[in-house]
Amino acid sequence: MEVTSWTTMKRFVYINDDSCRYSYCGNRISNTKYTFWNFLPKNLWEQFRRFMNQYFLIIACLQLWSHIAPVSPATTWGPLIIIFIVSASKEAWDDYNRYLSDKKANERKVWVVKDGTHRQIKAQEIHVGDIVWLHENDEIPCDLVLIGTSDPQGICYVEMSNLDGETDLKTRFVPSISANLSADQLGKVKGVVECPNPDNDIRRFDANMRLFLPIIDNEACPLTINNTLLQSCYLRHTEWACGVAVYTGNETKSGMSRGTAETKLTAADAMIDKLTIAIFTFQIIVVLLLGYFGNIWKDTQGLKQWYLMYPMEGPWYDFLVIPLRFELLCSIMIPISIKVTLDLAKGVYAKFIDWDEQMFDWETNTPAHSANTAISEDLGQVQYILSDKTGTLTENRMIFKRCCISDTINDGTVSYKAQSQDEEALVNAASNLNMMLISKDNSSAGIYFNGSDFHYELLDILEFTSDRKRMSVVIKDGQTGKILLLSKGADEAILPRASAGQQIQRYLEAVEMYSQLGLRTLCLGWRDLEEDEYKEWSKKFREASCSLHNRESKIAEVCHSLERDLHILGVTAIEDRLQDGVPETIKLLRNAGINVWMLTGDKQNTAIQIGLLCNLITSEPSSQLLSITGKTEEDILRSLERAFIIMKNTCETKDLAFVLDGCALEIILKHSKESFTRLAMLSRTAICCRMTPLQKAQLVAILKSAGYLTLGIGDGGNDVRMIQEANIGVGISGREGLQAARAADYSIGKFKFLRRLILIHGRYSYNRTAFISQYSFYKSLNICFIQILFAFLSGLSGTSLFNSTSLMAYNVFYTSLPVMTIIFDKDISETTVLQHPQILQHSQAGRLLNPITFCGWIGRSLYHALVIFFITICAYADEKSEMQELSMVALSGCIWIQAFVVTMDTNSFTYPQIILIWGNFVAFYMINLILSAIPSLQMYTIMFHLCGQPSYWITMALTVVVGMGPVMAFRYLRDMYRPSAINMLQQIEQSNGSIQAFGGMDSALESVRTNLTDLVTDSRRNSDSNYQPLLSD
Secondary structure (H helix, E strand, C coil), rough: CCCCCCCEEEEEEEECCCCHCCCCCCCCCCCCCCCCCHHHHHHHHHHCCCCHHHHHHHHHHHHCCCCCCCCCCCHHHHHHHHHHHHHHHHHHHHHHHHHHHHHHHHEEEEEEECEEEEEEEEEEHCCCCCCEEEEEECCCCCEEEEEEEECCEEEEEEHHHHHHHCCCCEEEECCCCCCCCHHHHHHHHEEEEEEEECCCCCCCEEEEEEEEECCCCCCCCECCCHHHEEECCECCCCCEEEEEEEEEECCCCHHHCCCCCCCCCCCCHHHHHHHHHHHHHHHHHHHHEEEEEEEEHHHHHHCCCHHHCCCCCCCCHHHHHHHHHHHHHHHHCCCCHHHHHHHHHHHHHHHHHCCCCHCCCCCCCCCCCCCCCCCCHHHHHCCCEEEEEECCCCEEEEEEEEEEEEEEEEEEEEECCCCHHCCCCCCHHHHCCCEEEECCCCCCEEECCCCCEEEEEEEEECCCCCCEEEEEEEEEEEEEECEEEEEEECCCHHHHHHHCCCCCCCHHHHHHHHHHCCEEEEEEEEEEEEEEEEHHHHHHHHHHHCCCCCHHHHHHHHHHHHHCEEEEEEEEEEEEECCCHHHHHHHHHHCCEEEEEEEECHHHHHHHHHHCCCCCCCCCEEEEEEECCCCCCCHHHHHHHHHHHHHHHHCCCCCCEEEEEEHHHHHHHHHHHHHHHHHHHHHCCEEEEEEHHHHHHHCCCCCCCCCCEEEEEEECHHHHHHHHHHEEEEEEEEECCCCHHHCCCCCEHHHHHHHHHHHHHHHHHHHHHHHHHHHHHHHHHHHHHHHHHCCCCCCCCCCCCCCCHHHHHHHHHCCCHHHHHHHHCCCHHHHHHHHHHHHHHHHHHCCCHHHHHHHHHHHHHHHHHHHHHHHHHHCCCCCCCCHHHHEEEEEEEHHHHHHHHHHHCCCCHHHHHHHHHHHHHHHHHHHHHHHHHCCCCCCCHHHHEEEHHHHHHHHHHHHHHHHHHHHHHHHHHHHHHCCCHHHHHHHHHHHCCCCCCCCCCHHHHHHHHHHHHHHHHHHHHHHCCCCCCCCHC
16 A cells, blocks of 8 residues: 655544544444445456456346347356356355454453543444553554553563564553653543554654643654554553554554455466467357358258248348357357366365475474465466575574674674574673673663673664664763763674774674675674764754654664764674575475575675575586676676676576675666666576665566566565565565565475475466366367357257257366366376476476467367267267257267366376266266156156167267277377377386386486486576567467
């Protein structure tokens, strides 16, 4: 959501003032999409916004016109209504569960204080300006400005995991203006809070508060996010706290953050849409041709046939009747059930991920989870992985290793258990060196060192930002009264601010040395402040802090003016170890043809060392790391062009990678974005360091704009933008909390589980979706081609060979269940896939779902239609055969052929597959025998008569032999003389039972390796500057 400018959009919240409490919305929350009254029209509108549903609605309406309808309207209305009911029922159930959740939250009891009196009300009855009184472990019912707590220091602790996913407790502070008020005074306080209109930024709240006399003077007190308690969070380790309601109901920051995630269209879905458009175009052409020739036959021959009873003069629209009849007959070319079938299949794919015990992280008790059930097949087509480093590739468990203080380098071996990583590592390391933090509140800190206590007054905090890359505090020594500025941050943010004349070369060398060891570095500095200097600066800092317009930039400018002439104290180095299995996983993914990039905020040398450790880059002679850097813009752009030329000329013979930092990227995106895009398309590996969250997302967007399918993976809040920008977002449930995992499409416990997510679940899902989608078109085209062939025997009149009941059952029951067996299918075993990851490139290149494979399915459907039609006609087209018999024989042929098609295309059989394929086959005969026993139906006695004839069973056997024989022969010859890598691996598995048993299969395995190597080489050769990948076809 875009936040409106705060210059003109602000609200005034009057504390404890009834006259203003109804100026803003109440605290009733509502996350439901529908109401009881608007569900039907709104859901209908939602469903019929889709083109395919609109198309079938038009077809269904045309079938109500009896003059042109060749079959009963039930053939379209029945499936359409069933699909609508299934989709509507799911929507209704989901919305009902949201309603129950809202009801529970709205009716929860809370305490408010009015004129000193405590009373309990429902949460939905809170209004802006009310004072809400919370007790320990209470859930915060709306957004509050904290004005008092039970803690004498005016602090409280809040668990925000429901909001930002971070598991550690946050400290919140009472504003100085109300810090000294008693509990009785808090209940009677009057004042005003000036704040921006509601927005969804949970990390920012720029406001001011004034309290009215006689309690206190009305000087403005600045408020930040640290003075707030946000809805959906919990009060922890604090007896009580109270606050003023400033945002309520759906206008809270939590409420404004809610919304429907943008629907992601998979590459397979995009291809299916294109193929659907192609079939629709083909259908229109067929309808126009048949309609045209049908009208000619009617005018030249039909009017002469007395039994057809054509009127000599028809209505003005008579020339449209035959084309419209053919449109209705051919409408089944587009399968009406394809979306529901694919949605059900994708739901099962997601459950397979959730149920995968091999992706369960026993260390943190975290299962894999699929939050997006619609994009599993995209996992099998990933081309670029963009990964965060800290907490994603590494454990995010910091170990203090070394430091350089006053030109002296020291080593340390202190381990720790941390929540906020770097800082706690340093604090614990200091405590092991006899410098212990013994007390800390919002205004002071106490330190014990070598038997003495030291106390410091905390005057101001200059908060860390990603732009400044540093944090500072202003403190006052309790013994000497000196005012000090203490700063810490990245080397490029601290060392350039050293005082004139100080030698920092030793510190630069220490930073370089620590980075070469893969350690995270932090620089420390300080300086004395004169009291007059501090007072003048403090006044500016307070003015900037009270600003409601561009507060962040004004504060940064004021901080910048103070953080100068620093005396560099030293450099610290902390180790963050790689997660178990990361090098093996990256090697496997790279062998699978996936390009892996690492995006990090660390220094370049640190990032390069981590890249070497995790197999992202190697030090072998065949590898080369190209650095894109320079002191000026011109140097950086020349470096970019040089890297592009080298990579373009040698990318096939060398394993090349490039490295750049955030500053260089900013210049490149401003002046030479197109050149960088061409370089990115050639590079299998990149190390991007000193990246901001925005730059991470920009890199993803560049690769997406080039048509590549991207996967972003991270573990912290700073990775959310990258994760959401990528085609597929994967979050790691790590030590930085759950914010990334909650924003992602998939969440896993460790990076190593990415190999199964992509190679196993992604590949199988793509293979299954490719078959299900193309088979759905195949079975619809098959029966449609039979209808078209029959048209040439019926004078191109648009008459249907099949009755309405058979057509509806064919679409909904007979052909939908067998295809669902493919959701259990595995072309090769999981072990084989992981041993030969190059096989993923078949799905990456879209080899199973593309116009060529689709044309193959169309050709198969046409051939089978010819076989079924002509064998049926030759066997039963005599004067003694009824139309219903001819229809049932043709329908039976379709069912027989399709049972064998699904069986032949199934690679692995399980009991559910056998039951669904052949159980459905048996059900076909049982259903039609029952229908044949009903006298009122046209099918009365038809099936009994057919089943009693040997000629019927001979016809079915002949249909299967002629229909499947050439297909099986073609496949045998192809697999024998031009086998693919998959065919070879299947043969090895069939011969040995397992790929692990080499036996006498050395030559076969060598052929597999050669085939896979050629596959990888072809893939890399295609990745030049002129290559247009699958998604942009």
